[in-house]
Amino acid sequence: xxxxxxxxxxxxxxxxxxxxxxxxxxxxxxxxxxxxxxxxxxxxxxxxxxxxxxxxxxxxxxxxxxxxxxxxxxxxxxxxxxxxxxxxxxxxxxxxxxxxxxxxxxxxxxxxxxxxxxxxxxxxxxxxxxxxxxxxxxxxxxxxxxxxxxxxxxxxxxxxxxxxxxxxxxxxxxxxxxxxxxxxxxxxxxxxxxxxxxxxxxxxxxxxxxxxxxxxxxxxxxxxxxxxxxxxxxxxxxxxxxxxxxxxxxxxxxxxxxxxxxxx
Amino acid sequence: xxxxxxxxxxxxxxxxxxxxxxxxxxxxxxxxxxxxxxxxxxxxxxxxxxxxxxxxxxxxxxxxxxxxxxxxxxxxxxxxxxxxxxxxxxxxxxxxxxxxxxxxxxxxxxxxxxxxxxxxxxxxxxxxxxxxxxxxxxxxxxxxxxxxxxxx
Numbered sequence: 001x002x003x004x005x006x007x008x009x010x011x012x013x014x015x016x017x018x019x020x021x022x023x024x025x026x027x028x029x030x031x032x033x034x035x036x037x038x039x040x041x042x043x044x045x046x047x048x049x050x051x052x053x054x055x056x057x058x059x060x061x062x063x064x065x066x067x068x069x070x071x072x073x074x075x076x077x078x079x080x081x082x083x084x085x086x087x088x089x090x091x092x093x094x095x096x097x098x099x100x101x102x103x104x105x106x107x108x109x110x111x112x113x114x115x116x117x118x119x120x121x122x123x124x125x126x127x128x129x130x131x132x133x134x135x136x137x138x139x140x141x142x143x144x145x146x147x148x149x150x151x152x153x154x155x156x157x158x159x160x161x162x163x164x165x166x167x168x169x170x171x172x173x174x175x176x177x178x179x180x181x182x183x184x185x186x187x188x189x190x191x192x193x194x195x196x197x198x199x200x201x202x203x204x205x206x207x208x209x210x211x212x213x214x215x216x217x218x219x220x221x222x223x224x225x226x227x228x229x230x231x232x233x234x235x236x237x238x239x240x241x242x243x244x245x246x247x248x249x250x251x252x253x254x255x256x257x258x259x260x261x262x263x264x
Numbered sequence: 265x266x267x268x269x270x271x272x273x274x275x276x277x278x279x280x281x282x283x284x285x286x287x288x289x290x291x292x293x294x295x296x297x298x299x300x301x302x303x304x305x306x307x308x309x310x311x312x313x314x315x316x317x318x319x320x321x322x323x324x325x326x327x328x329x330x331x332x333x334x335x336x337x338x339x340x341x342x343x344x345x346x347x348x349x350x351x352x353x354x355x356x357x358x359x360x361x362x363x364x365x366x367x368x369x370x371x372x373x374x375x376x377x378x379x380x381x382x383x384x385x386x387x388x389x390x391x392x393x394x395x396x397x398x399x400x401x402x403x404x405x406x407x408x409x410x411x412x413x414x415x416x
Contacts, residue, residue, distance in 0.1 A: 084292035085352045092349045133286030139279045210364030223401040245371035
C-alpha cells in the first residue's frame with residue numbers, strides 16, 4: 001500500500017509537484033501527443049496531487065502554467081518534436097495510475113524519468129522499417145513489383161541518410177530537401193535499370209518524409225478548437241512539403257536537362 | 265463484387281498492414297499495440313479501396329470520409345481494450361489515408377509553375393483533408409459506453 005498523497009502540500013512540495021507536472025507535459029508534447037491531451041493530463045495530475053488553482057495553456061511548441069494564485073508559474077519551451085508514441089503511452093499509463101491514487105510523488109518522478117528514457121527502435125530495425133514501408137506504400141499506390149523494389153532501395157538509402165543526419169544534427173529543412181533529392185535520384189536510377197514507373201516508386205519512398213503526422217495533428221488541433229496550435233502544425237506541414245518538392249523537383253529538372261527525357 | 269475484386273481488396277489489406285506497421289515502428293509504438301495498429305491501418309485502407317471500386321476514381325473524397333469512420337472507431341475500441349492513447353492507433357492507422365502525396369504534388373506543381381495542376385491538386389488535397397477531419401471528429405466526438413468497473 002502506497003503512502004497516501006498529501007492533502008495540503010506545503011510550499012516545497014507544491015514546487016516539486018509543479019516541476020513534475022511540467023516535465024510530464026513536456027515529455028508528452030515532445031513525443032507527439034495532441035495539445036488537448038497534454039492539457040488534460042497535466043490537469044488530472046494536478047488534481048490528483050492536490051495542487052490547487054492549476055491553470056495551463058499549451059501550444060504546439062510551448063507550455064505555460066501557473067498554480068496557487070500565481071504563486072508558482074512556469075514556462076517551458078519545446079522546440080524539438082519527434083514522434084515516440086511509446087513514451088506517450090507510458091506517461092498516459094502513469095497519469096491513469098496517479099488519478100487512481102496508487103502512485104506517490106517519488107514513484108511518479110522515477111517512472112517519468114524511465115518513460116523519458118525509452119529508446120527508439122535500434123537502427124537496424126529503423127532501416128528495415130524504412131525499406132519495407134517504402135516497398136509497401138509503393139505497392140499500395142498502384143506500383144508493380146519493380147517499382148516497389150526501386151522504392152525499397154530508395155527507402156533503405158534515405159533511412160540510412162536520415163539516421164546519419166540525426167547523428168550529426170543536420171537542420172530539418174536541409175534534411176528534407178536533400179532526402180527528397182536522394183530518393184528521386186535513386187528511384188530514377190533503379191527504375192531506368194528495371195524499366196519501372198518512376199512515379200510510383202518515388203511517392204512510395206517519399207512517404208517516409210511526407211508531413212502526414214503534422215497534417216493529421218493539425219486537423220485534430222483545429223477540430224478541438226486549438227486554432228493556434230493547428231496553424232503551427234499546418235505551416236510545418238506546408239514547409240516540409242515545400243522542401244520535398246524542392247529537392248525532388250531539382251533532381252527531376254536536372255535529369256530532364258541532362259538527358260532530354262522528362263519524367264513524371 | 266466479383267472474386268477478383270475480393271482478392272484485390274485482400275491484397276491491399278495485406279500491403280496496408282505491412283506499410284502501417286513499418287511506420288508505426290518508426291513512431292516507436294509500444295510492442296503490445298503492433299498488431300492492432302497494423303489492422304487499424306489495413307481496415308481503413310481496405311474500406312478506402314472498396315469505396316474507390318464502387319464509386320470510381322472521382323470518389324476519392326467520399327472514400328476518404330467513408331474509410332476514416334471505421335478506422336477511427338476501431339482506434340477507439342483498441343484504445344479502450346489495450347489501454348493506450350487513441351493517438352497511437354489513429355496516427356499510424358490514418359497514415360495511408362493522409363494526403364501526404366497530395367501535399368507533395370501540390371508543392372511540386374507550385375514550384376514547376378504549373379498553376380492549373382497546382383490548383384487541382386491543392387483543392388483535392390484540401391477536400392480530402394476536410395473529409396478526414398469530419399470523419400475523425402465525428403467518431404471521436406461520439407460518446408461510447410464505458411464500462412465503469414473499479415479494478416481491485
